Amino acid sequence: MTQNMSAVRLTELTGLTGGTRSVNRCKTQGTPFVDARPASLAARRAVVSLDATKSLSKPGHVLNFTHINTSNVSRTQRNRTPFTPKALDAAQPFDFEAKQRQKVEKGKKLKIGIVGFGNFGQFLSKRFIKNGHDVIATSRSDYGHIAESLNVGYFRDPDDFCEMHPDVVIFCTSILSTEATINAFPMQRLRRNTLVADVLSVKQFPKQLFLQRMPDNFDILCLHPMFGPDSGKGSWKDLPLVYDKVRVGEEKTRRERVDRLLSVFADEGCRMVEMSCEEHDIQAASSQFITHTVGRMLGTMELTETTINTKGYESLLSLVNNTYNDSFDLYYGLFMYNKNATAELSRLELAFSQVKAELFDRLHTLIRDDIFDENVSQATGLLSGNGKEIVDSQNGSDSASASDRTFKDRLIDQVNSGGSLGGSMDKEEEGTPSR
Ligand code: NAP
Numbered sequence: 001m002t003q004n005m006s007a008v009r010l011t012e013l014t015g016l017t018g019g020t021r022s023v024n025r026c027k028t029q030g031t032p033f034v035d036a037r038p039a040s041l042a043a044r045r046a047v048v049s050l051d052a053t054k055s056l057s058k059p060g061h062v063l064n065f066t067h068i069n070t071s072n073v074s075r076t077q078r079n080r081t082p083f084t085p086k087a088l089d090a091a092q093p094f095d096f097e098a099k100q101r102q103k104v105e106k107g108k109k110l111k112i113g114i115v116g117f118g119n120f121g122q123f124l125s126k127r128f129i130k131n132g133h134d135v136i137a138t139s140r141s142d143y144g145h146i147a148e149s150l151n152v153g154y155f156r157d158p159d160d161f162c163e164m165h166p167d168v169v170i171f172c173t174s175i176l177s178t179e180a181t182i183n184a185f186p187m188q189r190l191r192r193n194t195l196v197a198d199v200l201s202v203k204q205f206p207k208q209l210f211l212q213r214m215p216d217n218f219d220i221l222c223l224h225p226m227f228g229p230d231s232g233k234g235s236w237k238d239l240p241l242v243y244d245k246v247r248v249g250e251e252k253t254r255r256e257r258v259d260r261l262l263s264v265f266a267d268e269g270c271r272m273v274e275m276s277c278e279e280h281d282i283q284a285a286s287s288q289f290i291t292h293t294v295g296r297m298l299g300t301m302e303l304t305e306t307t308i309n310t311k312g313y314e315s316l317l318s319l320v321n322n323t324y325n326d327s328f329d330l331y332y333g334l335f336m337y338n339k340n341a342t343a344e345l346s347r348l349e350l351a352f353s354q355v356k357a358e359l360f361d362r363l364h365t366l367i368r369d370d371i372f373d374e375n376v377s378q379a380t381g382l383l384s385g386n387g388k389e390i391v392d393s394q395n396g397s398d399s400a401s402a403s404d405r406t407f408k409d410r411l412i413d414q415v416n417s418g419g420s421l422g423g424s425m426d427k428e429e430e431g432t433p434s435r
Helices: 018-022 050-056 075-079 097-108 119-130 144-150 158-163 175-184 204-213 252-267 277-300 311-323 328-336 341-380 396-417 421-429
Strands: 024-028 031-035 111-115 134-138 168-171 195-198 219-225 240-247 271-274
Touching: 111 119, 111 158, 119 134, 119 144, 134 158, 168 175, 175 204, 175 328, 195 204, 195 252, 204 219, 204 240, 204 277, 219 252, 219 277, 240 252, 240 277, 252 271, 277 311, 277 328, 277 341, 328 341, 341 396
Parallel strands: 111 134, 111 168, 168 195, 195 219, 240 271
Antiparallel strands: 024 031, 219 240
8 A cells, every 4th residue: 555545444435436446445454444546547646635535534425536636647648548529420530430430330230130041031131131230040941051142140050049149039930830949949048138029920929929938038029021022022112010019128228129120121111010919910810811811712723824914813813922922831820820810711701602602693593584585485586685586596506596695685684784683583484574
């Protein structure tokens, strides 16, 4: 201990704050003392003035740097403390702008970990990279070559993946395999405040899984980009991104991290829809599940291009294109893991039966009518739909064409009249055609 420093009994010191780092303890003759030797670089030679040590001798007093006599600090020592303006456009002693910019950019950059590097995982990774983020991935299969071509770090072993400490981990696994993947995932190797997210096309299920299986200190964000590698091949403008901030810590950095991830979608032009996972599943059952079901039905029908495609038909082809290429696992997951899907499927089935019944009802009535008309026409001759008499020849072929025309004309009549077939037909069946 230097001589010009006063010793103060440590037991009398309480509530030391701020400058306490410059106070070192030492022990002299069994009594604990404070050595007021300053420790900071700038004030290495500063000593605590007598005033300061006096104040320290009273219990509850705090060593304050305003009491430090820095007169002994040499000019050169003072000049060693660097002053670096932080603002990007501030005048800099040298051109620090590039470095500063790099620092700011680095602050914005996320290290995003993708679990499940299939169709959708790769699709998302490309956009994350395009938006300046680092991406690493892991998956059941070996995607090393594809990952390399996309500039994605690939780890077959999930332990190695977690040890890279991504800021965000996004589960892009199939709906059906997500639970098993999460159960086997070594999340204890991740950082304690990692943000976990998912992009499953159903939302209540992963939300529950996350809440049950993820450590309490993980943030949870449920996402559903309502588009895929086909529908989102080009621009993402106006494509919906549904999100639910299920659990995000209060700290600014945590909230900013979520915003930074969401900003990828916002910057790409997505329509950002904040919605609870429960509400998502209700709405998605009647929109997305029905879309996929119809697309899959039409795909199974193997619709092909024609030379006379109408706009409507083009839409159907594009629907098939956007849905039929997705894995059946995905479609099955939409059904199995959304409790609202069964009701929607029943509604669709019922609607189809109704439409079909209406169609066949009309057709049967017409055929029945035609049978009766044919009998009448053979006996009495026929009037066509436009009132002209149809020549009832003895010739068999003429007779057949008369019968054809009758059917056609009656069909035209029905369409023109726009009325229901049932009532008028009953009358006609009685042998009094209304034409
Ligand atoms: P998918 O068939 O639903 O999922 C394929 C991914 O799941 C692959 O990464 C695959 O890993 C992984 N996987 C499948 N079975 C597995 C198992 N038993 N164990 C471990 N991993 C398994 O097809 P996807 O289109 O890529 O969809 C991925 C996720 O994104 C799904 O949850 C889907 O709902 C969601 N999503 C898809 C779209 C879309 O349009 N495609 C849109 C929005 C959201 P390996 O390849 O390594 O086998």
